[in-house]
Amino acid sequence: MQSFVIDALNGISYGLLLFMLSAGLTLIFSMLGVLNFAHASFYMLGAYVGFSVAARAGFWWALVVAPLAVGLMGAALERWLLRRVRPHGHLAELLLTFGAAYLIGEGVKLVWGLQAFNAVVPKALDGPLFDVYGIAFSRYRAFMMAVAVAMLVALHAVLRVSKAGLVVRAALTHPDAVEALGHDVPRVFTGVFAAGTALAALAGVIGAPLFVLEPAMAESVGSIVFVVVVMGGLGSLGGALVASLAIGWVQTLAVASDLSLGDLLGVLPGVRPGEHDGTLPAAWSALTVARLAPLVPYLLLVAMLAVRSRGLFGQREDDA
Numbered sequence: 001m002q003s004f005v006i007d008a009l010n011g012i013s014y015g016l017l018l019f020m021l022s023a024g025l026t027l028i029f030s031m032l033g034v035l036n037f038a039h040a041s042f043y044m045l046g047a048y049v050g051f052s053v054a055a056r057a058g059f060w061w062a063l064v065v066a067p068l069a070v071g072l073m074g075a076a077l078e079r080w081l082l083r084r085v086r087p088h089g090h091l092a093e094l095l096l097t098f099g100a101a102y103l104i105g106e107g108v109k110l111v112w113g114l115q116a117f118n119a120v121v122p123k124a125l126d127g128p129l130f131d132v133y134g135i136a137f138s139r140y141r142a143f144m145m146a147v148a149v150a151m152l153v154a155l156h157a158v159l160r161v162s163k164a165g166l167v168v169r170a171a172l173t174h175p176d177a178v179e180a181l182g183h184d185v186p187r188v189f190t191g192v193f194a195a196g197t198a199l200a201a202l203a204g205v206i207g208a209p210l211f212v213l214e215p216a217m218a219e220s221v222g223s224i225v226f227v228v229v230v231m232g233g234l235g236s237l238g239g240a241l242v243a244s245l246a247i248g249w250v251q252t253l254a255v256a257s258d259l260s261l262g263d264l265l266g267v268l269p270g271v272r273p274g275e276h277d278g279t280l281p282a283a284w285s286a287l288t289v290a291r292l293a294p295l296v297p298y299l300l301l302v303a304m305l306a307v308r309s310r311g312l313f314g315q316r317e318d319d320a
Helices: 002-032 039-057 059-088 090-112 139-160 163-173 175-180 185-210 217-232 237-256 261-265 293-307
Strands: 128-132 135-138
Touching: 002 039, 002 135, 002 139, 002 163, 002 185, 002 217, 002 237, 039 059, 039 090, 039 185, 039 217, 059 090, 059 185, 090 217, 128 139, 135 139, 139 163, 139 185, 139 237, 163 175, 163 185, 175 185, 217 237, 217 293, 237 293
Parallel strands: none
Antiparallel strands: 128 135
């Protein structure tokens, strides 16, 4: 039971990290209608920039400098590239961000090389926060969860309560009226794209001490982020939160499980534990759930699309 509690907390912390990453992508899509294929690459870039800044100035400076630097890069991408192809439709935007992802990946290899790096947890956040029957929950994971919750509250306040959020939402549906009131709509869109990429970079800085920094990290996490966004419903921040927590929790529990497919089949009527009914080869029934854990997000995605194709909180085209 004590192991389950810690695994559940670790799953929630991993889910909140996924939310931090997917929140920026959801923000960009809901505000601009751009499905940014380079989003995971900005996450990777933030992790690498944060790693370099932390090595020279400390982790807390990295939390500030890396999101700002990557956010400026995102603003430049939107201002000088995306804005030019926007009249040609969403396919042109998607292809542009797809190419940008490759450019960022190759740039990371040129600057930092192909070797892997291990980011260090800051001393103030190192060590256990508490333990359950001798199993510790780290202070750093608690910090990561707190940042994710603070990000959720800030996004809700900015988008739903503040004047800036009102201007952004009005610019989506009535750009001419917003411009007539004296607001620079293109600059508003640039700011939204920059904010989304900065959030991805912040997730990269915070997630770096928990994972290995290597050039393939964008590919490994990028597909999961798109699963989160689609499961939650394209453009839904609340949906991204629920989907992130579900994937993080289920996948973490799957990794920690020592059950096999044969054991799971043993719960079926007429099948004794440790045996299977012949529907699976013996080698397959011996596979552990932990080895199948990487498939969990995609299994959840397929199940969601089969039951509710627009995601948890997505809207139909005729409802939007």
